[in-house]
Amino acid sequence: MKKWYNKLFLNDIRRAIDDYNMIKKDEKIIVGLSGGKDSILLIFALNLLSKYSHKSFEVIGVHLDCGFDMNIEPLKRFCQEKDIRLYIEETNIIDYLNFEGDKNPCYLCGRLRRGALGRIAKKLGVQKIALGHHMDDVVETFFMNMIYTGKLGTFHPKIYEPKKDIFSIRPLVYVKEENIKKVVEILKLPVITSRCPKDGCTSRQEMKLLISTLEKNYPDIKEKIITSLSNIDMKNIWRQRRDCW
Secondary structure (H helix, E strand, C coil): CHHHHHHHHHHHHHHHHHHHCCCCCEEEEEEEEECCCCHHHHHHHHHHHHHHCCCCCCEEEEEEECCCCCCCHHHHHHHHHHCCEEEEEEEHHHHHHCCCCCCCCHHHHHHHHHHHHHHHHHHHHHEEEEEEHHHHHHHHHHHHHHHHHHHCCCCCEEEEEEECCCECCCCCCCCCHHHHHHHHHHHCCCCCCCCCCCCCCCHHHHHHHHHHHHHHHHHHHHHHHHEEEEEHHHCCCCCCCHHHH
């Protein structure tokens, strides 16, 4: 294992796994492989950790064919070279999405894909699904919730869904997107260009621009927001109006 791996991504992934007890010894973990840079780095990193950590878990790649006619041969070759089991499932998710209206289909698409991953996990007897959300995603979602819905919050690093008896884990939450891009480029990991017509045209892109502007004056704003999410001053958070005495 190369030493620079630790500095750019592995140390942050280990820390997230340890902080939130994401993975236990001898578990099977499904990684949703979309073909993008985040999921390919995630499965690369988890596959490394499965071989070099004391936990010795198994990583299974799952690619959902959502109907966008993507060439996934590079993914197949990568998984074969790394001796990673790859499960491919065709879906009709694209039939449920409306790309013409004003309403953004990304939320519905995400829910449908997570539902499909949950069904596959059950079929394969796996209880944990690893998703490729990174530090920038956490911060962007925080701002999106605040600006668009007036809600303070973002997604959790680890969440349990009791109805499905499945955990979703996000080992990349401490890893910056810029580091992911660097590693993927250096290692020449296979990335498949998205053919989704809404790619790059979402409210999340607006948040990227906003955060980029803030970073000019506050370079560590992302790290500070990540820290604040687990360092809440409960005395100074407003009570829900219905809970006031």
